[in-house]
Amino acid sequence: MTCKRLALLLCALLLPVAHAAQQPSPPVAAAATPVQRPLLWKVSDADNAVYLLGSFHLLKADDYPLPAEIDRAFDDSQQVLFEVDPAAMTAPETMTKMQHYMGYDNGKSLSQVLPKPTLEKLNTLLAAGGGSVQAVEQQEPWAVNLALVLSVSQALGFRPELGMDRQLMERTAKAGKPAAGLETIDAQLQAMDSIPYAEQSQGIDEFLADPQKAIHQLNDMHAWWRAGDVEKLDSGMRADMAGKTPESYRLLDVQRNLNWLPNIQSRLDGVKFGNTLIVVGALHLLGNDGLLELLRGKGYKVERVCDRCEL
Template sequence: MRIWNQIRASLGFLGLAAVTFGLSGPALARESKPALWEISDKDTNIYLFGTIHLLPPNTNWRSAKLDKATQDAGTLVVETIIDEKNPAAFAAEYARLGVRAGLPPITSRVSANKQAALRAVITKSGIPEAALNNMETWAAAFALLQVQFKELGVSGNDGVENTLKQAFTAAGKPIQQLETNSEQLGFFDTLPEAAQRELLEGAVEDPAAAKQQFNAMFASWMSGDVKSIAQTFNAEFTNSPELKAALLQRRNANWSGWVERRMQQPGTVFMAVGSGHLAGDDSVVELLKRRGYRVKRVQ
């Protein structure tokens, strides 16, 4: 079960952005060319940058072309923004959508061969099982994922969006979001229960396997290999149409519509979203091309 890797790679909330994994020296030494596109007309310029929210520490992902694009841009647009000065507001929304009495026991929501692993993760988490019993399955999955993050040596300081937001804030440039926290959480809250249980089973995946999967995504991203990105970031959706529709197709359609509307206003925008949203047949890039826009690969 690899679907939770896609979640971490495609969403930037709930502390899932900017997870770090211990990669080898050679991986960090590779030349960085993450994919960057540009759409422009006579008075509007929009950069589309495929990010990865989880990065090894000290990853050198910047380039001259990327730096120029961020310097030229007057606005940064990301998937969502969590108010770091008021995290209680996000926590309250998470609880409003994710906590409900009368749910089946958490251990009954995974297959029998996963129950022992789930109990082990619950013990490590320190979260009372009674509390998890009252969580929607998707919310419980997110809570338990923190165990794997801890075991893998996570950090919230190295993610692409975090670095970009710091740079734009320091330059006094505005930062906008494509989705509110409620909208992002709502994608999971409205998933069919079967799809939510896929997420929960993913939360008890072997960390060694998770690391191997991340390494493949990381290598694709660093080299800007869009075909490989589509395969490594989004392959998990092949057997899960509900998750694909909710987490990928619907959001890509919304975001391509946002780009089209923004093209009617002058200015330069740097839009940074998970790389999985900019690769593949259902990507924002392909949807814009189908609408008649010339999407130029810059890097």
């Protein structure tokens, strides 16, 4: 994965960034600049509806308050689904599971799976901050790369505790609404762990070649997300990932969407559920492999909910 495609996983994958900060903090509303165009769609059949909301897993304080469309969808929903059950996010065993999947179970090490030039550049970067490759020797390349991207994102003011998922999880709990997950923690981590080493290593190499590029790309993606610009998000995120790291795209996006689809359909076909708000990384909604097109292909009505969009 290139630095760009790993950064966009902040739009597609919840768990690895969910524990980057230990204590969630509420958004600061005083300096709020509302998101102008939410990535929100209503999918409906004859008697009930599912709202699909595209999240960015790290946000800034001035991304709040959320727009009124999201408030209305939340109020109109009897339950909320996230990628992972909120209760599992804070379970004591979750960090242990993360550490397990970030490491090796085949006797290898970072020095063995990274190309030598990449390893040397990584050591130079880490040494500049007082670290070394030895300190991350037992971590897979995706985990090291994610840590690099997280360090950049947090320097830019992005915080996992301000991510839309985290904030809506807290809001759901306060409202007393039922919450659940579309997949288990293990399933999400297994998807990352299954990415071929070649695609994992590519990301570190490209990040090290031009760290400033990662900064610009993350800022661009955040701007597109705030503007609700589906076309730029699709061409600059989903299509880029699908073309350059197809196995990562298959594992992290396509297969997980297909795994979630029966659960989402059951919320529509089972009238006992009422309406449901589903919050997932924005990447999961885009393109022909996205949840919107998959549900449209099943015959459901799909319409965007956006007060300021030209529909």
